Amino acid sequence: MTETVDLFIIGGGINGAGIARDAAGRGLSVMLCEKDDLAQGTSSRSGKLVHGGLRYLEYYEFRLVREALIEREVLLASAPHIIWPMRFVLPHSPEDRPAWLVRLGLFLYDYLGGRKRLPGTRTLDLRRDPEGAPIEDQFTKGFEYSDCWVDDARLVALNAVDAAERGARIFTRTACTSARREGDLWRVEMTDTRNGARTTVMARALVNAGGPWVSDIIQRVAGANSTRKVRLVKGSHIITPKFWDGANAYLVQNHDKRVIFINPYEGDKALIGTTDIPYDGTPENVAIEETEIDYLLKTVNRYFKQKLRRSDVLHSFSGVRPLYDDGQGNPSAVTRDYVFDLDTTGGAPLLNVFGGKITTFRKLAEHALQRLQPTFPKMGPDWTATGILPGGEIEKGDVPKFLDRLATHYPWLPRDLARYYTRTYGARTARLIGGATSLADLGQSFGPRFYEAEVRYLMAQEWAETTEDILTRRTKHGLHMSEDQTAAFAAWFERQPADAA
Known part of the structure; x- marks a missing residue:
């Protein structure tokens, strides 16, 4: 029997991950598929800012x-x-x-x-x-x-982690190859890009958060049309x-x-x-x-x-x-606002997401769920305005005080490494360190502030599967490693079994 979920989301960038988190927190059953790695596209290639957009005032935004x-x-x-x-x-x-x-x-x-x-x-x-x-x-x-x-790629990963911990299922390196309406449901086909395995699920609503691929998903995957363009x-x-x-x-x-x-x-x-x-x-x-x-x-x-x-x-x-x-001619004048296209003409709703920016992803997700309220009248209320992302459970947001507490608990941890862990994993640093009681317990060292324990944590907790996932998106270690160090890490990583985490 084919499984049925409330919400199926295409796209593992900041908007897709944010919508998955919000929906799961409202009690909906959620699946998200991403054809590559989380944040592999636009969401890891921003200016790394949470900002109002000073220059947008010039365009009356x-x-x-x-x-x-x-x-x-x-x-x-x-x-x-x-x-x-x-x-x-x-x-x-x-x-x-x-x-x-x-x-x-x-x-x-x-x-x-x-x-x-x-x-x-x-x-x-x-x-x-x-x-x-x-x-x-x-x-x-x-x-x-x-x-x-902001660390943009980590923001995406943490939204996906929070979504998963609230019950959502996240499938990376899994393409949505077909979506067709069958009455009040969508029949969605996913294909694992690693082995070609196909899975079919039914969904009460479909969200297209494909970013640069949004129009392609509308036409090629969903067989639909939209008057809006990206x-x-x-x-x-x-x-x-x-x-x-x-x-x-x-x-x-x-x-x-x-x-x-x-x-x-x-x-x-x-x-x-x-x-x-x-x-x-x-x-x-x-x-x-x-x-x-x-x-x-x-x-x-x-x-x-x-x-x-x-x-x-x-x-x-x-x-x-x-x-x-x-319709603006000047690329700098094109709106950075987001627009929804909700298509219910064929029965089950298709919500297409156009535009958006890192800073407004949470509000975009909230508005997206509000647009789907008629389909899910019993879902929970808005909640993310006060929700804390994984690792952000730091009392009063006082990062320096947390760093001092970390030094007390792990006196053997070098201060620069403790600071790096704090700025990357926050209150979840203890999960990464595990039962380590010395630097040697963190395992092999691959580069500055880069130990085996972190690699295994990222593979187990954040869907990291390749060296690029780890060195470029989950962390920025790649910017601090020599060519020889990077090659040595890649060789070590290649030798690890798939379930090494």
Whole structure:
């Protein structure tokens, strides 16, 4: 007999994982399938920010900015281990936006979302304030404001973990190959991309959270149609050595009205981006172009005394943003808001998700479940606004105090390793450490702060199956390892049995 579930979700990015978590927490039976790894597409290739979107004010996206600003503090409370405040310095360029316009935007940014926990904007004299030290002398005035940093891929993984712990079933490397309505149900076929095994389930509702593949899923998989379209825009980032002192980030304006973030990354590095380029290729093949690298370097070098060269680029990555096509010609002006297309014409509902951004994923998920309320009238109420993500169960979000407690419980744990575990696993660090009573008990060392115990935890708890899953998405160890270390880890990993975790 074919199993029937309430909700079947296609897509293991931030929106799909967020919807799965929300639905499972309301008591629905949930399945989610992702053709690759969790967050392998757009959701691991963002600018790593939980932010209101200062520049969206210029396009009158007041509703989106207000919602994002409110969500910024909700998410900060829900996952203080992987989300934390960051101060951004905006050097003012009189050649671009006028100072009064920047001040007005920052004033709205401070008050539009009812800011409570984060410090407000202040004006800087870049000739005297230390934040101006790395900036070219011609820029004398600046502003400083608050937003938050996030480990985007871990945010996806933690939503999936929470969903699973609430009863959802998560299938990675499993493609949804067919979905057809049969009366008031969907007959959904999944294919395991590792071995070709096929599974059929019935679902009372289908959610298409395919991101860049949303239109393909509508037409090819579900055999349906939608009047809404997705517009693909490529955003690329580069990673260089960090070239300024201090924990603050920078936001600079370019002559084309784009803004570029220069953020501290992984301690000794800088994350610089992003570009905004219309994209017509397949999302799987997206890659940075040399013209994008030149663009980012030229923008940074316009403002900073220390000039970056092509040889300073250590790594790069590109992602395809699946924006809702609102008809705007300029890619930067295309809305970052989300739009739902609920199709009930054939019986069982199909909810297609267009657009969205990391910051508003929780609200998007909440709104998605509200749209499905008529199908599930007995499901539980909204709950995620006060829900804590796995590892975020840190009293009052006080990460430094938690780190001190960790040092007391594990005096043998080096401080830098304890800090890394805290910032990655939070209150679940004890689960990773297990019964270890010494550094040797954590197993083989593969690189800086990288031990076997963590690998086994990720395989057992977070669906990590490949070296890329571990080094690039669940962690950023790959950025800190030499080629020889990476090769040695890959060789060790290859020798592990599938059930080694």
